[in-house]
Amino acid sequence: MRLLRLRGRIPGCLSASSQGRTLPASLAACPRIFAPRRSFTVARTSCAAHSPVLTADRYPHLKRDTRYKALTDEDIAFFKSVIKSDAGVITADRPDELEPFNEDWMRRFRGQSKVVLRPKTAAEVAALLKYCNEHRLAVVPQGGNTGLVGGSVPVHDEIVLSLQNMNEIRSFDEVSGILTCDAGCVLEVLDNWLAERGYMMPLDLGAKGSCQIGGNVATNAGGLRLLRYGSLHGTVLSMEVVLPDGRIVELGQPLRKDNTGYDLKQLFIGSEGTLGIITAVSILTPRRPKAVNVAMLGVSTFEGVQEVFKHAKGELNEILSAFEFFDHTCLNLVKHHIPNVREPFTTQTPFYVLIETNGSNKDHDDEKLAVFLENLMTEGVVEDGALAQDSTQAAGMWSIRETITESLAKEGGNYKYDLSVPVPHLYSVVEEMQERLASVGLFDKNGSATGRVKHVVGFGHMGDGNLHLNLTSTGWAKDIDEAIEPFLYEIIQKHGGSISAEHGLGLMKAPYLQYSKSEAFIELMRSMKSVFDPNGILNPYKYFPPLSK
Amino acid sequence: MRLLRLRGRIPGCLSASSQGRTLPASLAACPRIFAPRRSFTVARTSCAAHSPVLTADRYPHLKRDTRYKALTDEDIAFFKSVIKSDAGVITADRPDELEPFNEDWMRRFRGQSKVVLRPKTAAEVAALLKYCNEHRLAVVPQGGNTGLVGGSVPVHDEIVLSLQNMNEIRSFDEVSGILTCDAGCVLEVLDNWLAERGYMMPLDLGAKGSCQIGGNVATNAGGLRLLRYGSLHGTVLSMEVVLPDGRIVELGQPLRKDNTGYDLKQLFIGSEGTLGIITAVSILTPRRPKAVNVAMLGVSTFEGVQEVFKHAKGELNEILSAFEFFDHTCLNLVKHHIPNVREPFTTQTPFYVLIETNGSNKDHDDEKLAVFLENLMTEGVVEDGALAQDSTQAAGMWSIRETITESLAKEGGNYKYDLSVPVPHLYSVVEEMQERLASVGLFDKNGSATGRVKHVVGFGHMGDGNLHLNLTSTGWAKDIDEAIEPFLYEIIQKHGGSISAEHGLGLMKAPYLQYSKSEAFIELMRSMKSVFDPNGILNPYKYFPPLSK
Incomplete structure (x- = not known):
């Protein structure tokens, strides 16, 4: 594969041929906007057709805790005396309005x-x-209800406290970029508001059209920009929280530096509504980039993918904003299920990488990308690749990455795991799972999709060591469940990984916490819970593994 | 002032004239290394000549707590049975060796x-x-003992537990840049080790030749690179801690993403040794930049300094690595006290800004800087300025900023405050303090240095809203103390600021915590302390305000 740099004004122009195929990847001026990636206002999906609904009766250990009082008319009357507006208290006489709060998307x-x-x-x-x-009325705090682990809906009859009516921007400092807003502000609304002022939110998720900043913070949402802009532990500067005893406490101030006492707000980042209710957030927002580039590359080994990552960190360095990867089966499933997918190139390779850059000077970014690609090709690290020529092509590349989830859901049973392991071991988790399922006769490693487990695939935020391991099957079955768990958690533990990279614990992963955290750690967690929520009214049945009898 | 862009290979070359004076600031190829800023192995200074030594008798409320047992020969024998080497236990029969651990630098x-x-x-x-x-033996954990608020030395007879013999690098992943090392590793040693591998530590301090990474984490050290690489809350991925009951607990794993449970390590970042002892740290290290530029600018108003900052965020954006400011009095004191200081330009302006960029492509960075400076000059925001032509000039500019502290110390009594307020109010804190001291007859605002308070100056990490407010006086006096405090804390509180941006609380600021944190917050802090250190043996007398009787 050759890469020629053209001598035009835009130094990033390239043309390349690979295995006899010419790549029309010459780089035209890409509009200086974000590629319009898919964001969605979450509509409840039809996953239920394929996956069993997990109501409380699926969890025999999760009997309704008799510590909690049942709701009475007096309670409702009190709530209505606090929230005057009719729309502020939704009761069982309006089941259609109530239902969406009881069920996840x-x-x-x-x-x-x-x-x-x-x-x-x-x-x-x-x-x-x-x-x-x-x-002693149990309460579930709820943001946009876009979580994936059952953390934001009740298990039994807990009261839902939704933040969706708290959605005002409180202040914005155009010098420092510090935004302070109510917890119920929708992420995309904030990002659009900031766009008019030349700034952006430091996080980006597929669910941005529905998810709320308070929920993002409570679940420590990661997403696509983490590689560049860091985690919420670094960007959230302060928050206002309400504790179960009714105290409103400011945890910090909207300042970049404050070394006065324990950084208590950090405990709330990722606490999933178990300590208190976040009612406002101050967050440091970066300047919006003037230039965005997107490239997709084909690589023949996972070692090669790591090489590409090393080069990206070296040559793209300060402009690298996303480094995503997916395997060949993912691409095939997208092509099979999603209409009008346009492959940037047709050379088939075991792995694909999607790279995005954000920068303040388009010419500079193009040139850095050209050098980066030239080095990769000189060293023979990539088999083929393409650089988006405009925002439509960029959106097309992102769309391949972002429709993987949808394509997998269309295959039948879809087992989803979100884990993190040191980058060198990232894909071996997928291979070990394939071996395991093949060894018990559930999976055909030769890719014929004839086993009851049809596909075992890996994709995700490679730059963060974050793997989405997915399995598809002809249907849900106990022997498949048992072949996966706890085997998967054991190999994650063996590699020093985490059983939940970004989705959190919620109801789904709470019982497996000991695979990522020691007994001593879990004991300290329980002590924290006792300090903030001694009666345990907040988001019960979740986050903590059941106490052994 | 005009800025001409030369048509050479290096687009950043500039020449400028200001008020009839020609600025020889043409930009030659700057070596692709960091400007060799002053780092120092901390030697104890002669500050004592000017400032009273704060032994326990200065603090009547800090009587030795009778809960703590006095040291016996049996205790020493036990310690020696644990640490076999002779050098591992230093006792009172070796006073010269003991002394440096009892006293701050x-x-x-x-x-x-x-x-x-x-x-x-x-x-x-x-x-x-x-x-x-x-x-019930009280213990002070000690790293490099380079702190500024008396946090790392004993108040009475607490045992000093020094981490300096724990200084091994445990692992480094060249793909992800994740470093795991013992807490006693010296910051500069780590940075040099990483330099050989193309990486760098994400923090940089003047004390880097002595300070240890464990102490950096325990005090949430900020420093010069925070603007670019973020705080330790974002870059520290996990840590190993020892709790007072002897449990060794891993707080997290060396992974970029892990959403399994409360992020307990965050509590230890900035806990100043009051919760447990940090024995190892995993930290995300960025790639070392290939290009470094430094510029110094003269600005006539603080509003102008803010304008320069806005431009820097816009035009330098992803390459901006430091944005420091100091006032005219600071520069004059440096010129007066430090031999061979070379001013980059001689136009006198009320404020000066020092800007550093780090990037992966020297040509691109030069061009971005040229555009940035051109815009500033076109808009008339800066009065004069210079761009370092080589690493010697860059070091010279940094040296002006970094000898301010030394120059102030040479003036006599030197009152030092490290605070943070929203950027727009940053310098008004200095002006309000000048007004206050003038109103009580201690200070002459016209700059004649005839009052007993000679100078009231401001400098610091403007990009982080971090002001170092310093006063010099003919000597220490109670009426000066009383004119400053609590007035200063009240104006910080009024502006929504923090009484300690980066130095921490230690012994010095603990009594004033309520100016930055609410009673409810402080109560929660005490609860945290009770969970981790129920007997209160760790770093007593500090961090918490005294309990009111």
């Missing part, structure tokens, strides 16, 4: 709450929570 | 410890700490 987890509270101020949240705490 | 804070323990492994730390906890 995948229709996998379903609770039986009888009331949803939608306060408009932190003071209202405080009054409601204090009452619930004093009366 | 500024010689401001002095304790009376009778023993220093220098374990080599986490297991040794665990055995020692468990014993101390069971016998």
Whole structure:
């Protein structure tokens, strides 16, 4: 494969041929906007057709805790006295309105709450929570309800406290880029608001059209920009929280530096609503890039993918904003299920890499990309590749990566795992799982998709060591469940990985926490819970593994 | 002032004239290394000549707590049975060796410890700490002892547990850049080790030749690179800690993403040794930049400094690595006290800005800087400026910024405050303090240095909203103390700022915590302390304000 740099004004122009095929990848001026990636306002999907709904009866250890009082008319009357507006308290006499709060968007987890509270101020949240705490009414805080582990819906009859009516921007400092807003602000709304001011949110998720910043913080959302802009532990500067006893506490101030006392807000980042309710967030927002480039590359080994990553860190360095990978089966499934997919090139390779750069000078970024690609090709690291010529092509490349999930869901049973292991071992987890399933006769490693497990694939945020391991099957079955778990958790543990890279624990992963955390750690977690929520009213049945008897 | 872009290969070349003076600032190829800034192996200074040593008798509320047992020969015998080497336990019969552990490097804070323990492994730390906890022996963990608030030396007879013998690098992943090392590794040693592998530490401090990574983490050190590489809350991935009860607990794993449970390591970042002892750290290290540029600019108003910052974020964006400012008095003091200071230009302006860029392509960075400077000059935001032509000139510019502290110390009494306020109010804190001192007859605002308070100056990490407010006086006096405090803390509170941006609380700022944190917050801090260190043996008398009777 050759890469020629053209001598035009734009130094990044390239043409390349690979295995006799010419790549029309000359780089035209890419509009200086973000590639319009797929964002969606979450509509509940039809996954239920394929996957069993996980109501409480699926979890025999999750009996309703008798510590919690059942809801009465007096409670409702109190809630209505706090939140005056009619739309602020939704009760069981409006089942259609209530239902979406009881069920997650995948229709996998379903609770039986009888009331949803939608306060408009932190003071209202405080009054409601204090009452619930004093009366031992269990509460599930809910943001955009876009989670994947059943963390934001009730298990039994917990009260849903939705933040969706708290959605004001409180302040923005155009010098420092510090934004302070209510917890219920939708991520995409914030990002659009900032775009007009030349700034952007430091995180980006597929669910950005529905997810709320409070929920993002409570679940420590990662997403696509983490590689560049870092985690919320670095970008969230302060927050306002309401504790179960009704105290409204400022955890920090909207400052970049503050070394006065324990950084308590950090405990709330990723606490999944178990410590208190986040009502406002201050976050450091970066300047919006003026130039965006997207490239897709074909690589023949996972070692090669790692080489590409090393080069990206070296040559693209400060402009690298995403480094995603997926295997060949993922691409095939997308081509099979998604209409009008346009492959940037047709050379088939075992692995594909999608790279995005964000920078402040288009010419400079093009030139860096050209050098990067030239080095890769000189060293024979990539088999083929293409560089998006405009935002439509860029969106097309992103669309391949982002429709993998949808394509997998269309295959029948879809087992989904979100894990993180040191980058060198990332794909071996997939291979070890393939071996395992082949050894028990469930999977044909030769790719004929004739086993009851049809596909075992890997894709994800390679730059963060974050693998989405997915299996598709002819249907859900106990022997498949047992072939996967706890085997998978054991190999993650063996590689020093995490059983949840970004989705969190919720209801789904709580029982397996010991594969990522020691007994001592879990004991400290329980102590934290006791300090903030001594009566255990917040988001019960989740996050913690069941206590052994 | 005009800026002409030359038509050579290096697009960043500039020449400028200002007020009839020609600026020889044409940009030659700057060696692709970091400007060799001043780092120092901390030697104890002569500050004591000017400032009173703060021994325990200065703090009447800090009587020795009778909960703690006094050291006995049996205790020493036990310590020696744990740490076999002679150098591992330093006792009072070797006073010269003991003394440096009892006193901070500024010689401001002095304790009376009778023993220093220098374990080599986490297991040794665990055995020692468990014993101390069971016998109620108070312990001060100590890293490089380079702190500024008396946090790392004993107040009374606490045992010093030094991490300096735990200094091994445990692992480094060249793909992800994740480094795992013992807590006692010296920051500069780590940075040099990484340099050979093309990486760098994500933090940089003047004290890097002495400070240790464990101490950096325990005090949440900020420093010069924070603007670019973020705080330790974002870059520290996991740590190994020893709790007072002797448990060795892994807080997280060396992974970029891990959403399994509360992020407990975050509590230890900035905990100043009050919760447990950090024995190892995993940290994400960035690639070392190939190009470094440094520029110094003169600006006539603080609003202008903010304008320069906005431009820097826009035009330099991803390559901006430092944005420091200092006022005219600072520069004058440096010129007065430091031999052979070379001013980059002689136009006098009320404010100066020092800007550094780090990037992966020298030509691109030069061009971005040229555009940035051109825009500033076109808009008339800066009065004069210079761009370093080589690493010597770059080091010279940094040296002006970094000798401000030394110059102030030479003036006599030197009151030092490290605070953070929203950027727009940053310099008004200095002006309000000048007004205040003038109003009580201590300071002459016209700059004649005839008052007993000679100078009231501001400098610091503007990009982080971090102001170092310093006062010099003819000597220490109670009326000066009282004119400053609590007035200063009140204005910081009024502006929504922090009384300690990066130095921490230690012994010095603990009594004033309520100016930055609410009662509810401080109560939660005490609860955290009770969970991790129920007997209160770790770093007593510090960090928390005294309990009101």
